Amino acid sequence: MSDKSNPAAISELIEKIKAITKGTNLEKWESIAVSTTTFEGLETLKEKLFALGEEARAANALKNDLPQRVMVDHFFNVTGMGCVVLGVVTQGTLKVHDSLTTFPINIPTEVRSIQSNDVDMKTAPAGTRVGLALKGIQSKDFDRGYIISQKEEVAMKFNMICHLTKFTPGLGVGDAVHLFAGLQDMPATISSMAIGGKDVTQAPPGSDCTVALTTQKNISYSKNDRLLIAQLNNPKQRLVAGCEVV
Numbered sequence: 001m002s003d004k005s006n007p008a009a010i011s012e013l014i015e016k017i018k019a020i021t022k023g024t025n026l027e028k029w030e031s032i033a034v035s036t037t038t039f040e041g042l043e044t045l046k047e048k049l050f051a052l053g054e055e056a057r058a059a060n061a062l063k064n065d066l067p068q069r070v071m072v073d074h075f076f077n078v079t080g081m082g083c084v085v086l087g088v089v090t091q092g093t094l095k096v097h098d099s100l101t102t103f104p105i106n107i108p109t110e111v112r113s114i115q116s117n118d119v120d121m122k123t124a125p126a127g128t129r130v131g132l133a134l135k136g137i138q139s140k141d142f143d144r145g146y147i148i149s150q151k152e153e154v155a156m157k158f159n160m161i162c163h164l165t166k167f168t169p170g171l172g173v174g175d176a177v178h179l180f181a182g183l184q185d186m187p188a189t190i191s192s193m194a195i196g197g198k199d200v201t202q203a204p205p206g207s208d209c210t211v212a213l214t215t216q217k218n219i220s221y222s223k224n225d226r227l228l229i230a231q232l233n234n235p236k237q238r239l240v241a242g243c244e245v246v
Contacts, residue, residue: 060127145183
């Protein structure tokens with residue numbers, strides 16, 4: 001698009017993007033125009049991406065000494081190996097023969113072997129995408145987003161402090177929503193809400209409120225996790241609120 005736009009139009013577009021994203025996590029993101037014919041701006045974009053990669057590696061390195069935690073996104077059986085899962089080590093350093101537990105189903109799980117990019121590994125630090133052969137559990141026991149770790153919180157009833165996005169039509173008591181914790185998502189119903197310590201039946205866009213809800217099944221989470229409330233039947237803005245469990 002930058003090839004067909006004059007510099008003034010590009011600057012105008014950048015300002016519009018800033019206005020749209022004001023008050024969101026995207027507010028301070030940098031805009032870089034790249035030509036698809038002369039490739040002007042491409043090196044700047046590449047340098048920015050490489051710098052972000054280094055920041056991510058440094059942030060993951062700080063998590064290597066934390067308790068192991070793996071978020072699972074795929075699972076299947078392999079002949080001669082049994083249950084295999086794919087996922088990401090979100091914290092800690094995973095080792096072969098680690099004895100952990102799969103949550104929220106609370107099944108003891110042993111790591112038989114570890115691979116990353118088809119290379120066998122004895123250990124996998126935080127940030128590594130891994131394939132794990134597991135002992136003590138079957139692939140049919142898994143669902144997307146299950147956590148393999150030493151300890152997780154597991155619940156169906158949640159009390160949360162939530163900030164509603166300014167783009168949502170709002171949130172009300174009795175609303176049917178979906179609660180997301182990592183890659184887990186579960187239908188839920190809002191049972192009560194409060195703003196400033198006073199019970200309310202409706203929270204307007206952009207407001208901060210306390211929300212109590214109940215999910216259909218257990219969800220596993222860590223107290224440091226940020227949970228999301230979504231309304232999947234809303235055609236314009238599905239994301240409703242970001243929440244912290246209290």
